Amino acid sequence: MTERLQILYNRKPCYDIVFTRSFQELAPELKAMGFDEHKICIVTDSRVDGLYGEEMLERLSGQCKKAVKYVFPEGESHKTLDTVRELYRYLIAEEFDRKDLLLALGGGVVGDVTGYAAATYLRGVDFVQVPTTLLAQADSSIGGKTGVDFDGYKNMVGAFKMPRLVYMNLEVLQTLEDRQYFSGFAEVMKHGLIRDAALYEWLIENMYEICERDMDVLQEMLVRSCTVKKLVVEKDPLEHGERALLNFGHTIGHAIEKAKKFEWYHGECVALGAVAAAFISWKRELLSMEEYYEIRDMFVPFYLPISIDGVDPVEILGLTRSDKKRESGNIRFVLLKKIGRAVIDNTVTDQEILAAIQEIYFSDEDAHA
Ligand code: GLY
Secondary structure, X not given: OOEEEEEEEOOEEEEEEEEEOOOOOHHHHHHHOOHHHOEEXXXXXXXXXXXXHHHHHHHHOOOOOEEEEEEEOOOHHHOOHHHHHHHHHHHHHOOOOOOOEEEEEEOHHHHXXXXXXXXHHHHOOEEEXXXXXXXXXXXXXXXXXXXXXXXXXXXXXXXXXXXXXEEEEHHHHHHOOHHHHHHHHHHHHHHHHHHOHHHHHHHHHXXXXXXXXXXXXXXXXXXXXHHHHHHHHHHOOOOOOHXXXXXXXXXXXXXHHHHOOOOOOHHHHHHHHHHHHHHHHHHOOOOOHHHHHHHHHHOHHHOOOOOEOOOOHHHHHHHHHOOOXXXXXXXXXXXXXXXXXXXXXXXXXXXXXXXXXXXXXXXXXXXXX
């Protein structure tokens, strides 16, 4: 039942992703890497702490030199240097040295903050990812991107820091609230759209089981989705080129996230950004009209939004300008050449972006038409 994927870095084995159904195998995995001789700091947020914090502390206590837990308040607003500073203080107080381990237990925010602290504390200590949301399992726990938001800019300060292990207990997905679960699903859909048409078809065929959270289907879905991410990050771990394909839907998605003041979930905004990017791809005659409408409509059964309201499209366009995916003034936009094949394009104009935002914009006038 347990499966593994190995991630390479510069063609050498770097870390494993373990797909399993409980937390039972975590301590043995850590022991196999020698961490039973060292201290472990579980880093988590207030929500995940209430669910798994004590269980994790109990599981690791006695299995290593000393297990401790650092908890910070949940939410994107805590993905900041202040949280990292408090974590440094805690690690100093607990006398963590360079051989000790940080363990990120939680969703994307926890993984990003912990990874960044691991990249910088004492010029770098090891960390492992134990992602507990679908978003973190499908995307953010893999590939070594870590960081925090800064002055309202998302992920503006960060580092690449590869984890030593990504341990996924898929059972945790059963208790995720629906909105959080489907938000994570948007990143799975993204992986199919950019690189694996067969995965995209399979997701549609297994729509019912995915919505019902059938465990066998979820495991297959995650292994296939993580395989796409593995192939992309192995070729371009530090995002000099191809890795940017993973940003499909993120340029407009991030702008919507900011415009909506982070009240809409990341994956919901990525779905909207993906629809907008597919629209531009259709207008450039890369995709057919049928493909565009199919992509758009395929988010609906997974309870993901395909239209927005309440924010001025021009404001969203303005917010895409502050995105760090711009290079020398040009945006590195990701378009679809066909389903399963994405391309990076530096020539997408503000007019095209605005037209795409207007396409997904649902105004009161539309409602009355
Ligand atoms: N989430 C995009 C990346 O890891 O590159």
